Every structure is written in structure tokens, then in C-alpha cells.
Amino acid sequence: MTQDELKKAVGWAALEYVQPGTIVGVGTGSTAAHFIDALGSIKHQIEGAVSSSDASTARLKSLGIQVFDLNEVDALSIYVDGADEINPQMQMIKGGGAALTREKIIAAVADKFICIADQSKQVDVLGKFPLPVEVIPMARAFVARELVKLGGLPEYRQNVLTDNGNIILDVHNLQILEPIALEKAINALPGVVTVGLFASRGADVALIGTASGVKTIDN
Numbered sequence: 548m549t550q551d552e553l554k555k556a557v558g559w560a561a562l563e564y565v566q567p568g569t570i571v572g573v574g575t576g577s578t579a580a581h582f583i584d585a586l587g588s589i590k591h592q593i594e595g596a597v598s599s600s601d602a603s604t605a606r607l608k609s610l611g612i613q614v615f616d617l618n619e620v621d622a623l624s625i626y627v628d629g630a631d632e633i634n635p636q637m638q639m640i641k642g643g644g645a646a647l648t649r650e651k652i653i654a655a656v657a658d659k660f661i662c663i664a665d666q667s668k669q670v671d672v673l674g675k676f677p678l679p680v681e682v683i684p685m686a687r688a689f690v691a692r693e694l695v696k697l698g699g700l701p702e703y704r705q706n707v708l709t710d711n712g713n714i715i716l717d718v719h720n721l722q723i724l725e726p727i728a729l730e731k732a733i734n735a736l737p738g739v740v741t742v743g744l745f746a747s748r749g750a751d752v753a754l755i756g757t758a759s760g761v762k763t764i765d766n
């Protein structure tokens with residue numbers, strides 16, 4: 548199976564967690580895009596979605612799924628999204644698609660985070676994938692210097708502005724042995740909007756696409 552077929556398999560498998568009549572939290576990226584397509588097949592059974600990016604909003608709307616502003620929604624039973632890396636503790640690196648801040652906000656509202664990923668995203672220790680950090684543009688150089696003090700090698704993601712109008716620093720050279728502590732330390736830097744480390748609030752369920760089928764890990 549190709550990597551995209553594995554992504555499609557987990558995207559469709561996540562439908563099992565969608566409760567009829569609810570609003571669904573929807574992530575961003577190529578795996579989440581498969582989930583959106585799957586959601587389109589049951590669009591008359593759900594009330595709608597809350598979206599983590601302009602790209603996902605456009606895809607949801609193109610399928611006739613109503614997109615709600617998060618401020619209109621009191622609760623979400625699930626948030627479904629991909630990941631760049633996931634460890635055995637269900638902590639993740641996210642933000643390869645630059646949507647980390649909205650993703651983290653919606654994940655915080657949802658009762659359950661369903662992570663959908665192909666098996667290449669499973670790691671023992673987070674950090675091989677460069678850790679994305681969303682930063683207010685004027686703080687770019689300062690935050691980069693502080694990230695070096697934390698042991699990383701930040702790289703400015705050229706020609707990318709987030710949906711919130713900020714820049715991304717991708718931090719290389721990290722072996723993240725204490726994800727919760729690093730998440731707190733980076734989030735505490737003035738100018739940082741969000742770090743793409745989902746450690747204190749990780750996934751509750753992971754659907755992993757493998758050659759022998761979709762594997763479910765339930766915390």
C-alpha cells in the first residue's frame with residue numbers, strides 16, 4: 548500500500564467515532580483531507596464541523612458540510628487530525644501544515660482527540676521531525692535565539708504565513724525526552740503563539756495505518 552492509501556484508510560476508519568447529530572472538530576493536512584472526504588459521505592447525519600484551517604474549511608464547504616465558528620460551539624465530542632510524529636505516550640509533533648495554533652485550540656475543546664496517521668509517523672522519541680513553532684513576526688530573531696539556548700537549531704520557514712498572520716520556526720536537532728517540560732518552556736517565551744508539541748494534551752485514540760490494516764491504540 549502507498550503512504551496515501553494508508554492515510555486514506557485511517558481517514559475513513561475515523562468515521563466510526565463520529566456521533567450522529569454532532570459538530571465534529573476537523574484537522575488539517577493530507578490525512579485530515581481524507582477524513583473530510585469521508586465526512587462528506589455522511590454529511591446529512593452530522594450538524595457540521597469546526598475547522599482548524601482555511602484549507603480544511605474550503606474542503607468542508609466544497610462537500611456541502613456546514614462550518615461553524617468555534618465561538619458558536621459549547622462542546623465537541625471529537626477532534627480528528629493527523630500528526631507529524633506520535634510517540635507511545637500518544638504525545639505528538641504537529642504543525643507541518645502550519646495550522647498548529649488552531650489545531651491546539653480545537654483539540655483543547657474536544658472531549659477526545661482521535662489521531663489518524665500512517666505508520667511512518669510512529670516514533671519512540673519525538674524530535675526527528677523539526678518542531679514547528681508559530682511566532683509573532685517581530686519576535687522571530689529573539690525567539691530563535693531562545694530556542695538555540697534550549698538546544699535547538701531553528702530554521703525560518705520561508706514564504707509561509709499562518710492563517711493567523713504569523714511566521715513558523717522549525718526547530719531541528721531536538722531529542723525530546725521531556726515533552727511536557729519543553730512544551731511549557733517554549734510556550735512561555737514572549738512572542739511564541741504556540742509550539743507544535745502536543746504533550747500535556749496528547750491523543751486519546753490513535754488510528755495507525757499499517758500494511759496489515761488499521762491498528763487502534765486506545766488510551
Ligand SMILES: O=C(CO)[C@H](O)[C@H](O)COP(=O)(O)O
Nearest residue numbers: 576577578629642643644646
Ligand atoms: O499538523 C498538521 C498540520 O498543521 C498535520 O496534521 C501534520 O502535518 C500531518 O500532515 P499529513 O497528514 O499531511 O501527513
